Amino acid sequence: xxxxxxxxxxxxxxxxxxxxxxxxxxxxxxxxxxxxxxxxxxxxxxxxxxxxxxxxxxxxxxxxxxxxxxxxxxxxxxxxxxxxxxxxxxxxxxxxxxxxxxxxxxxxxxxxxxxxxxxxxxxxxxxxxxxxxxxxxxxxxxxxxxxxxxxxxxxxxxxxxxxxxxxxxxxxxxxxxxxxxxxxxxxxxxxxxxxxxxxxxxxxxxxxxxxxxxxxxxxxxxxxxxxxxxxxxxxxxxxxxxxxxxxxxxxxxxxxxxxxxxxxxxxxxxxxxxxxxxxxxxxxxxxxxxxxxxxxxxxxxxxxxxxxxxxxxxxxxxxxxxxxxxxxxxxxxxxxxxxxxxxxxxxxxxxxxxxxxxxxxxxxxxxxxxxxxxxxxxxxxxxxxxxxxxxxxxxxxxxxxxxxxxxxxxxxxxxxxxxxxxxxxxxxxxxxxxxxxxxxxxxxxxxxxxxxxxxxxxxxxxxxxxxxxxxxxxxxxxxxxxxxxxxxxxxxxxxxxxxxxxxxxxxxxxxxxxxxxxxxxxxxxxxxxxxxxxxxxxxxxxxxxxxxxxxxxxxxxxxxxxxxxxxxxxxxxxxxxxx
Numbered sequence: 114x115x116x117x118x119x120x121x122x123x124x125x126x127x128x129x130x131x132x133x134x135x136x137x138x139x140x141x142x143x144x145x146x147x148x149x150x151x152x153x154x155x156x157x158x159x160x161x162x163x164x165x166x167x168x169x170x171x172x173x174x175x176x177x178x179x180x181x182x183x184x185x186x187x188x189x190x191x192x193x194x195x196x197x198x199x200x201x202x203x204x205x206x207x208x209x210x211x212x213x214x215x216x217x218x219x220x221x222x223x224x225x226x227x228x229x230x231x232x233x234x235x236x237x238x239x240x241x242x243x244x245x246x247x248x249x250x251x252x253x254x255x256x257x258x259x260x261x262x263x264x265x266x267x268x269x270x271x272x273x274x275x276x277x278x279x280x281x282x283x284x285x286x287x288x289x290x291x292x293x294x295x296x297x298x299x300x301x302x303x304x305x306x307x308x309x310x311x312x313x314x315x316x317x318x319x320x321x322x323x324x325x326x327x328x329x330x331x332x333x334x335x336x337x338x339x340x341x342x343x344x345x346x347x348x349x350x351x352x353x354x355x356x357x358x359x360x361x362x363x364x365x366x367x368x369x370x371x372x373x374x375x376x377x378x379x380x381x382x383x384x385x386x387x388x389x390x391x392x393x394x395x396x397x398x399x400x401x402x403x404x405x406x407x408x409x410x411x412x413x414x415x416x417x418x419x420x421x422x423x424x425x426x427x428x429x430x431x432x433x434x435x436x437x438x439x440x441x442x443x444x445x446x447x448x449x450x451x452x453x454x455x456x457x458x459x460x461x462x463x464x465x466x467x468x469x470x471x472x473x474x475x476x477x478x479x480x481x482x483x484x485x486x487x488x489x490x491x492x493x494x495x496x497x498x499x500x501x502x503x504x505x506x507x508x509x510x511x512x513x514x515x516x517x518x519x520x521x522x523x524x525x526x527x528x529x530x531x532x533x534x535x536x537x538x539x540x541x542x543x544x545x546x547x548x549x550x551x552x553x554x555x556x557x558x559x560x561x562x563x564x565x566x567x568x569x570x571x572x573x574x575x576x577x578x579x580x581x582x583x584x585x586x587x588x589x590x591x592x593x594x595x596x597x598x599x600x601x602x603x604x605x606x607x608x609x610x611x612x613x614x615x616x617x618x619x620x621x622x623x624x625x626x627x628x629x630x631x632x633x634x635x636x637x638x639x640x641x642x643x644x645x646x647x648x649x650x651x652x653x654x655x656x657x658x659x660x661x662x663x664x665x666x667x668x669x670x671x672x673x674x675x676x677x678x679x680x681x682x683x684x685x686x687x688x689x690x691x692x
Contacts, residue, residue, distance in 0.1 A: 141166050141184070149173075162186045162205070175201050175218075182208060187225075195220055195244060210236045213447065216244040223248050228365060230255040230330060237366035237419060238337055240445025251334045252365050254420040259322040259329035261390035261398060264422030266361020267312040269335025275308035277320060280331045283308055291319040293359035295347055295427075301354040315344040315438070317361035317422025319388075324395045333420065338363045343439035346381070348427035356429065357386075357501070360438060361422040368444045370403070370415040375444025380436035382494030384523070386424035387413050391505040392475065399478070399508050400424075400501040402522045407461055409498065409522040410479050411554060416446065424501060428494050461485065462557020464564065466577075466598070468511040468540055471547040471584065478503060478511040479553060481523045482536070482598075488525035490516040498523035502541070509548070510541040513598070526600075533642045535650050538566075538596040545589050550596070551582035563601035565683065569646045570595055572674050572687025594646065601640070601678060618677040618684040625692040627664040631656055631677060639679040646672060666690075 138158035141147050145164035155174040162184035172192040179200045182188070187207035192214075195201050199218035203225040211229045214220075214236065228236035230253035238246075252268055259280075274283065274290055281289040283306050292305040305318060312318060312333070322329055342363045348356030362368050369375065370385055384404040391397040401413040408414060417423060427436040462484040469477030480500075488496050492515040500512040500520040513524045514537040526534065542548065550566055566583050567574040575583040619630040633639050639656035643666055651673065652666035668690045676685040 141186075143185075156180070159183060160188065162188050175199050182225075197243070212236055213239050215239040216242040216246055218244045220244070220246045221248050222246065222250040224250065224334065227251040227253060227332070229253055232257065232328070235419060237447075238364070239447060240339075240364060240366050240442040241447075246337050246339070249335050250337065251332050252337075252419065253330050253332045254418075256322065256329045256331065258326045258390070260324060260326045260392070261395040262319050262321050262388065263390065264317050264359065264361070264388050265320050265331070265420055266317050266363065266422045267314065267333050267335070268338055268363065268365035268419055269333055270314065270338060272312040272333050272335050273308065274305060274310040274312065276312075276333050277331075278308065280322060280329065281320060287321075289321040292316065293319070293354075293357075295354045295356065295358050296349040296351060296433075297354060298351055299353060301351075301357070301359075314338060315342050315361055315363040315440070317359035317424075319359070319422070321395060331420075337365045339442065341439065341441045343377075343437055346425070346427050346436040346438055348380075348429065348432065348434040348436065350429070350432040356427045356434070357424050358427060359422055360425050362417045362419055363440065364442075364445055365419050366445045366447075367419060368417045368440065369446045370417060370444075371406070372444040372446075375441055377437070377439040379439075380428045380430070380434055381438055382426040382428055382499070383496075384426065384494070384498035385413065385415070385417070386426075386498070386501050388422075388424075391507070393507055394505065397503075397505040399503040399505050400522075402498040402501070404498040404523045405461075405483075405485065405496055405525065407463060407481055407483050407523055407525075409465075409481055411465060426494070426499055462559050463554070464552060464556075464559045464600075465554040466511070466550065467553045468509050468548055468550045470509070470544075471549045473507060476508050477549075477553075478509045480512050480521065482513060482559075482600075483523070483525055484528055484557065484559075485525040486527065488527045490526065492517055492519035492521065493525065496525035497521050500539075506543040509543075510539075512539045513537070514539060514593075533640065533650055533653060534600040535567075535644055536598050536600075537594070538598055540587075540592045540596060542587055542589055542592075545587065547584055548587050549582050549584050550577065552577050552579050555579060559600075563599075563678065563683075565599045565601075567597040567599060567644065567674060567676075567685065568595060569597065569674065572685055574599065574674075574676055574683060574685040576683060597644065599676075617682065618686075620675050620677075620686050620688060622688055622690050625665070625668065625690060627666060627675065627688070627690075629656075629662050629664070629675075629677070631659060631662065631679075633659045633679050634682065637679045639677050642676050642678075643668070644674045644676070646674075 140161040141164040143163045148167040149171040151170040153172045155176045157177040159181045166188045174194045183204040190210045192212040194215045195218040197217045202221045206225045208226045288304040288306040290306045291302045293301045346358040389399045402409040403413040465481045467477040467479045500522045512520045565574045565576045617632045641654045643652040
């Protein structure tokens with residue numbers, strides 16, 4: 114043990130051995146099996162593999178000056194580190210890495226290295242490396258199902274559409290590859306199936322993998338992107354594209370959308386939008402969104418996998434709005450997540466609602482309301498996420514309106530001491546049937562509050578809980594002024610008596626005066642609210658005693674919904690006001 118690098122000289126023949134240590138060089142003879150298992154191996158000179166080199170859970174450090182990776186057989190590496198002062202040249206094809214590649218020196222892969230992706234993980238290049246990769250290599254992306262569209266991006270320089278020819282038929286009559294152009298008066302999708310077409314750095318593309326549901330491993334090849342990268346984006350306020358742009362992860366590693374030092378977002382809303390392929394039609398799917406530690410579906414996250422495309426929205430303003438999305442290596446993360454479906458923890462008080470057909474469990478579309486101290490009731494691109502409409506006709510489109518009319522999938526609201534906060538809901542259906550509205554998730558102080566949904570057509574309100582839903586039969590349509598969500602600052606905790614005792618609250622009008630008779634539970638106050646058919650709260654009052662009351666809300670002639678709430682006992686009535 115005179116020198117750490119001479120502890121192990123691996124010139125091995127006709128044996129199997131477990132290697133954890135340091136080597137001057139390594140040569141595996143023909144017919145030989147060598148196993149490196151669960152340790153660290155530093156190699157100062159060449160690796161020549163002419164036999165079978167099995168490497169499981171082992172980290173390789175190439176610690177020499179100029180080194181070669183050669184022989185007649187490739188090596189399957191776990192993690193590889195090339196330190197400062199080391200130059201590694203790969204001479205044998207088929208070398209694979211299943212974990213992390215960190216380059217602080219120089220790597221000349223020569224097209225002979227593949228970053229492997231499978232159902233468990235995807236290999237990546239660590240963005241903290243200070244070195245240089247001087248040649249091309251391959252990166253894989255595993256998909257559990259090759260059904261329908263996936264949004265992809267290239268982690269390499271000068272990638273072409275031709276490289277997708279292994280996965281899709283570029284000559285198919287229906288184009289399998291599309292780019293997205295924001296400044297179009299019709300759909301932004303444009304055929305991009307010409308094999309000579311470029312996969313522009315930091316752009317996303319939609320690729321239809323086909324109609325089969327079995328797993329597929331796609332791959333691209335080139336010189337890896339590294340360092341600062343920027344992309345010019347625009348919002349021309351076109352009728353269909355509405356300022357949305359399809360961007361992509363430009364690196365062979367995951368990136369963190371929430372990285373404070375990794376991004377410069379100029380005139381960009383701070384929301385991500387992912388596409389999820391449909392299960393019944395290969396030409397449709399759904400969208401999920403992520404904003405400010407909140408996920409619309411509880412799945413979409415801030416970690417954008419390698420080779421992943423995603424939508425962003427250029428902020429509204431004086432059109433056309435020019436924007437820039439710039440990213441650098443500090444946004445790159447060591448996470449080996451290969452899917453945008455990493456579960457996002459509920460870090461903020463929120464309520465996630467869904468609506469779908471009672472006969473199709475896969476038809477439910479979610480949106481989220483959450484609390485943020487900086488929020489307003491109008492749309493804020495740094496706190497809210499717009500609604501990107503699903504293209505799958507089997508799935509509803511369910512969303513919430515901001516007070517300025519914007520349709521949202523994630524809506525930040527301020528805390529209010531007002532008795533009632535009412536927000537307008539939107540629901541678009543592609544077929545008739547029984548629709549079910551329910552709370553899927555609820556956290557923080559929302560879990561202690563009274564939440565109900567009002568149907569402006571029937572005038573009825575139903576309390577929503579995780580064990581209680583609201584059901585209504587609807588025809589195909591776009592319902593933008595029928596359903597309203599009511600958030601009360603009254604804690605729950607007593608038996609729900611809604612719709613049980615119709616006599617506890619009576620209401621009628623005369624000459625613009627609202628007259629009520631209320632039988633309150635002992636020791637409880639009541640809250641009376643009047644909401645118009647657009648969901649706006651027009652009047653609130655506290656009822657402190659059982660009995661007869663008169664109210665003078667000074668309302669214009671019309672139909673209103675009058676609601677009395679006491680604890681969790683609640684009753685709504687549709688009333689005509691006429692002076």
